[in-house]
Amino acid sequence: MSMKELRLMKGNEAFAEAAIRAGADGYFGYPITPQSEVMEYLMAEKPHERTGMIVLQAESEVAAINMVYGGACCGKRVMTSSSSPGMSLKQEGISYIAGAELPCVILNAVRGGPGLGTIQPSQSDYFQSTKGGGHGDYKLIVLAPSSVQEMADFAPLAFDLAFKYRNPVLILSDGAIGQMMEKVELQEQRPRFTEEEIIKNTPWATTGKTANRERNIITSLNLDSHVQEEHNIHLQAKYREIEKNETRWETFQCEDADYILVAYGTSARLSQKAVDIARAKGIKLGLLRPITLFPFPTKPIAELATRVKGILSVEMSAGQMVEDVRLAVGDKVKVEHFGRMGGIIPSPQEIVEALESKLIGG
């Protein structure tokens, strides 16, 4: 019998509720617009009474990510959320978590930047999320929700991927998705890990050195370069595995398309409408929506490039994902970018006009 629940919720709140139901052990966060509702919801819900989940407001985003690090070392499902300037603060911690191969979930509700920027939505943290942000050769698994339903679905998915690969998972949301209200189906509560499960499933975790094993040390320090290189080779192999198994995307009317939009998150919602508008005008337009930004759906985009006349990357930024689209496409077909910056959300009309002027007209 299904125990699912249907509710009308804000994106940020749906994510928070879904995290409780996903068996999260701890949330550590700091207020920043446009995602403070995540922590506000968690505090109001008192999940400690529901499942024993810890919710703590830290003194900074730096402290929060390091609390996540400590909790992750213990094999717990831990998470944090923030927005662009706060994400910049977290980069050191994220690099440590990736280097130490720890599972955790991080949500970034992207706002306009750079610097303090604006509180309106943007997609200008793509580079930070997929190419680094923190120092060193590492990758985050990056999920890009484009609906309140995905904000809820990605909470348990993110934890599961994080533990499957011992890697941090970033949910790259934006201010619009975090704030919009939509119908969402919530999954039933699954239990938090027991101590026995942690010892069995994550035997590397610091749970206290019992007589039957050596001590567990969680560190990303390797002063011997040869060891550090081996470690990096291992990490790279892991990322290749992730690319092989976890790439997710969705296509909309691409089968007979002459032109393709590539867009994620809020831009994908707008692009879907743009496809309708273009089709009504006789332009055979399709949309490829990456759901994972790392791993990037390189293959399907490369395949589409062999049979379309042009690709438009639609992102609310100066053009970041477009570089990955170009890498996937090579010189097979023209790739352009369209986007507004500073927190401005373009209209579907603007997207069609950009397609016409940049790719179709001349």
Next chain:
Amino acid sequence: MAKVKGDIVIDIEKCKGCQVCIPACPFDVIGVSKNVNGKGYNYVETVNEECTGCTNCAVVCPDGVITVYRKRIE
């Protein structure tokens, strides 16, 4: 009245010759050896038989290289 007799065993390969144990000893039992260990440190050694096993030297040794024995003599 019972007397005690002590002795210390120094792990000379782990000793770094820091000499912090020397002023800690109430009976000047410890001195610096003219020899060096595998790491090149002039390790310390006992220079008299006055040890009472008070453990001062071992307690203050940063590297914990000293084991202390104490025996009651009637």
Next chain:
Amino acid sequence: MDTISKEDIRKPENIVYKRTDLLTDKALSYCPGCGHGTAHRIVMEVLEEMGIQDKTIGIAPVGCSVLAYEFMNIDMQQAAHGRAPALATAVKRLNPDKFVFTYQGDGDLAAIGTAETIHACNRGENIVIIFINNGIYGMTGGQMAPTTLEGMKSSTSPYGRDIKSMGNPLKMTELVATLPGTIYVTRQAVHTPGAVRKAKKAVRKAFENQKLNKGLSFVEIVSNCNSGWKMTPNQANEWMVDNMFPFYPLGDIKVNED
């Protein structure tokens, strides 16, 4: 006259002191004479005596003791510079039945980690913070620390710490004692046998306090850094007594009995 032979004395049943098994066999990487070694040892002795090796999680800093986990035979986490109290906060809140401690130097705790230190103390996290204060940044080559004394030379205060341009030395221990979240705040040393024994008692009290679940126990250990101060270990200890102790006096600053 003595007729007892060395073999007679050196019997296992006559051992009154030996290195604790809770330290690994690895030779310590600290400089000869450095207080870190002694501090490590008393913490591990306390854990052994309390029988809590299998329930303790320690958090190592960045600094000379970044490799503390090579020497302490317990589960450990290596924290980013200054962040150990944040890790400890999460570890303890998620595992309230475990004993959790951080082990930090002066740069870690009182410079980059100031916010994490103060807020963990302010929240009264039920953990132990061990703070090794030697008034200098050892690992990176002897630069000035927040606890470097006025006039003290370091590689970044080559003419001596100048208060006007570099500020005063910071007394973090007194600072955190003003916060209601700390229940035990003390300053100790490990340069003489008497000091080591007192310091160990203080560490023991700190860990026992975790059973009370009433707040944070903060143990500062003023230590020498003979390499950074460019002296022999014994000279450094004498210098410490003459210069560090007057500014950082030893003793209990706050004790909440219960």
